[in-house]
Amino acid sequence: MKRLLSLLLIIYYSALLNAQPITGFTEKNAEIQRALEKQFLAIPNALNNKRYLLKLTEEPHIAGSPQSKAVAEYILSKYRAWGLDAKLVEYWAYLPYPQLVKIALLEPDTLKFKLQEPSWRFDKDSYDKRAVMPFNAYSPSGNVTAQVVYVNRGLPEDYEKLEELGIDIGGKIALVRYGGSFRGVKAQVAEEHGAAGLIIYSDPADDGYMRGDIYPYGPLRPSQAIQRGSLQYLFKYPGDPLTPGWAAHKNARRLKPEEATNMPHIPTAPISYGEARRILQSLAGPEVPENSWQGGLPFRYHVGPGPAKIHMQLKMDYKIRPIYDVLVTIPGIEEPAKKVIVGNHHDAWVYGAVDPNSGTSVVLETGRALAQLLKNGWHPKRTIILAHWDAEEYGLIGSTEWVEEHREDLSQNAVIYINIDAAVSGQNFNANAVPSLDKFIQEVVKEITDPATGMTVFERWWKRLNPREYKRLGKVVPDTASTKVGRLGSGSDYTAFLHHVGVPSLMMNFGGRYGVYHSILDNFFWMKSWGDPTFKYHETMSKIVGLTVLRFAQADILPFDYAHYADTVVRHLNSLNKSLHKKFLSVPLDFTKVINKAQLWKQAADSLNQIISKNLMRGQISSTLNDRLMQIERTLLGARGLPGREWFKHRVYAPGFYTGYAAKPIPGVAEPAEQGNWRLAQQELEYFEKILEKVIQQTREAARGFKSANSQPKNQNK
Ligand SMILES: [Zn+2]
Numbered sequence: 001m002k003r004l005l006s007l008l009l010i011i012y013y014s015a016l017l018n019a020q021p022i023t024g025f026t027e028k029n030a031e032i033q034r035a036l037e038k039q040f041l042a043i044p045n046a047l048n049n050k051r052y053l054l055k056l057t058e059e060p061h062i063a064g065s066p067q068s069k070a071v072a073e074y075i076l077s078k079y080r081a082w083g084l085d086a087k088l089v090e091y092w093a094y095l096p097y098p099q100l101v102k103i104a105l106l107e108p109d110t111l112k113f114k115l116q117e118p119s120w121r122f123d124k125d126s127y128d129k130r131a132v133m134p135f136n137a138y139s140p141s142g143n144v145t146a147q148v149v150y151v152n153r154g155l156p157e158d159y160e161k162l163e164e165l166g167i168d169i170g171g172k173i174a175l176v177r178y179g180g181s182f183r184g185v186k187a188q189v190a191e192e193h194g195a196a197g198l199i200i201y202s203d204p205a206d207d208g209y210m211r212g213d214i215y216p217y218g219p220l221r222p223s224q225a226i227q228r229g230s231l232q233y234l235f236k237y238p239g240d241p242l243t244p245g246w247a248a249h250k251n252a253r254r255l256k257p258e259e260a261t262n263m264p265h266i267p268t269a270p271i272s273y274g275e276a277r278r279i280l281q282s283l284a285g286p287e288v289p290e291n292s293w294q295g296g297l298p299f300r301y302h303v304g305p306g307p308a309k310i311h312m313q314l315k316m317d318y319k320i321r322p323i324y325d326v327l328v329t330i331p332g333i334e335e336p337a338k339k340v341i342v343g344n345h346h347d348a349w350v351y352g353a354v355d356p357n358s359g360t361s362v363v364l365e366t367g368r369a370l371a372q373l374l375k376n377g378w379h380p381k382r383t384i385i386l387a388h389w390d391a392e393e394y395g396l397i398g399s400t401e402w403v404e405e406h407r408e409d410l411s412q413n414a415v416i417y418i419n420i421d422a423a424v425s426g427q428n429f430n431a432n433a434v435p436s437l438d439k440f441i442q443e444v445v446k447e448i449t450d451p452a453t454g455m456t457v458f459e460r461w462w463k464r465l466n467p468r469e470y471k472r473l474g475k476v477v478p479d480t481a482s483t484k485v486g487r488l489g490s491g492s493d494y495t496a497f498l499h500h501v502g503v504p505s506l507m508m509n510f511g512g513r514y515g516v517y518h519s520i521l522d523n524f525f526w527m528k529s530w531g532d533p534t535f536k537y538h539e540t541m542s543k544i545v546g547l548t549v550l551r552f553a554q555a556d557i558l559p560f561d562y563a564h565y566a567d568t569v570v571r572h573l574n575s576l577n578k579s580l581h582k583k584f585l586s587v588p589l590d591f592t593k594v595i596n597k598a599q600l601w602k603q604a605a606d607s608l609n610q611i612i613s614k615n616l617m618r619g620q621i622s623s624t625l626n627d628r629l630m631q632i633e634r635t636l637l638g639a640r641g642l643p644g645r646e647w648f649k650h651r652v653y654a655p656g657f658y659t660g661y662a663a664k665p666i667p668g669v670a671e672p673a674e675q676g677n678w679r680l681a682q683q684e685l686e687y688f689e690k691i692l693e694k695v696i697q698q699t700r701e702a703a704r705g706f707k708s709a710n711s712q713p714k715n716q717n718k
Helices: 002-019 027-041 046-056 066-081 156-164 183-192 273-280 353-375 397-405 407-413 435-445 457-465 467-472 494-501 524-531 536-554 562-583 592-617 623-635 667-674 678-709
Strands: 085-107 142-150 173-177 197-201 268-271 309-330 335-345 382-389 414-419 428-433 505-511 653-655 663-665
Touching: 027 353, 027 536, 046 066, 046 353, 046 524, 046 536, 066 085, 066 309, 066 353, 066 382, 085 268, 085 273, 085 397, 142 197, 173 183, 173 273, 183 197, 197 273, 197 309, 309 353, 309 397, 335 353, 335 397, 335 407, 335 494, 335 536, 353 382, 353 524, 353 536, 382 397, 382 536, 397 407, 397 494, 407 414, 407 494, 414 494, 414 536, 414 623, 428 435, 428 457, 435 457, 435 505, 435 536, 435 562, 457 467, 494 505, 494 653, 505 536, 562 592, 562 667, 592 678, 623 678, 663 667, 667 678
Parallel strands: 142 173, 173 197, 197 268, 335 382, 335 414, 414 505
Antiparallel strands: 085 309, 142 309, 309 382, 428 505, 653 663
């Protein structure tokens, strides 16, 4: 009898193990979902990814050009061939093309810079004369002659250091290195300090030979490769500069260019470190004030001013040009209005093998696999949208205009936005998301095998972030392991979804030693040589994206974890409080109340999570609960935008005003407080408390509503 009992127990437990729950699914539906996922995971294929990428990167395809439209049409034709409903969506955006970029050293020697990326004989793509000359988009045209000052990364604190040295940047040309902030921020800060012009260069310490072998012997930036890129003040508002807040249709109302507030005013251009070397070598004045200012060129850097004197002449051709998004819709059959959205841009500065077309290829292959499931008779419960945005490089334009056009619907119905961009440049998995999605992402990548090691993607991710722990534990990843998911600032197409509308968003990639960002060398040859020679990481990313989509399209209860979100907000508030006390002798802000509120939210969300998992175990589900769960992220938006940048509505995250890419937590409070503007910071703190009150109420209502709705169980989905 005893033996039989233990045998029964073993069977019971192994059945439990086999059942393998999926967060957000009842036991029965998890089983159905597993079968669906198994079908899906067998489809994505590296060879297809390679073929798409070859085609996508055949020609330079800057936004607004006929080649960019051709890429959009190629994407469209693929989806149509697979039997999916796909269309082009046209907008008209204000896009500058460079006509002339001339930089010459006048003193102490005379020297004309080449400003062209050279060709390499084994890389046919490097010969293409149609590649746009290196430039910074949204720089004005201009003509400046001035002495040069080296300003390190061009952050506000770098200019403070220069001031301490008694160096005035007024009327000078600032020489700044890439990195540490978005290049548009560099332009804005240089302008604020009275610079007459700006030259941005790639230092070898950041993505050149100090990091590893350079092209063509390795993946890093050679001395003549130049980083193009936009200077748009996308931390004020992204998208078409002339249509802030509304869609840039052909005949839309438009601002005059001088009315737009997201374009810089001083001539700015990028150069290589081969050229920057000649300028830096010709700077006298004091040594750099700190070692962190010293880059990787083989001499001590000085800040100037002069004797290096530069003449800069820029001529830009500003026009309103057509851009084309590709939108694919797979209609849901149970909740057709609800939308699970995947997006990636397709325009590139030149070829864009990594940025963005590794992602384009990934999304295409995910789409092909979904089309296959449809052919097998499956239909999603919620609608799936696959989007390929245009003109992201100029300022997230294709996605922003689409979001602005569909703001009301997205606010009601967008379940999640999954952003892909520069999906593969190596093997290191990274994720950024709102905190409610941290656990979800980890759960997904526990299902996926890392091609190079045979571990799961999750295990390899954890191992990379915790190398010592991994060794100490005898090369075992503990069951309780969790990894760090980053937050979303800006610099890619999730911006309008998250910061303007409050759609829970995430972004994932496989990163590596990617030294050719925005250069002509970001091409197929580079990908085949270093980024992903077997295209297995493309295939793997297609699987990860597909699983993410399938879980959100099918979940019984949407797998958002607001307890973790609330906890993260508590931590953000504590660390803001701490950093302010470190910076200022006295801080007239009291965080006690707001931290209490965030803790109350955590309690409410904890009990909501418990109720959800109890009900899921009993097979009970609720679609009204899903609506409420989705809406919590929207409640974190303010009806009014952030101070000085109305377009940004999210109150937990925004791109930092002085970082641009990096996320700034609790920006409404943090940014005025860091400037010592206590009155505004106090107002914003009270405003944030009110938002938390609403969120607490909503979380409690969600829990109560679910309890009472479940006196009778609903039908399970098919
Ligand atoms: Zn990109």
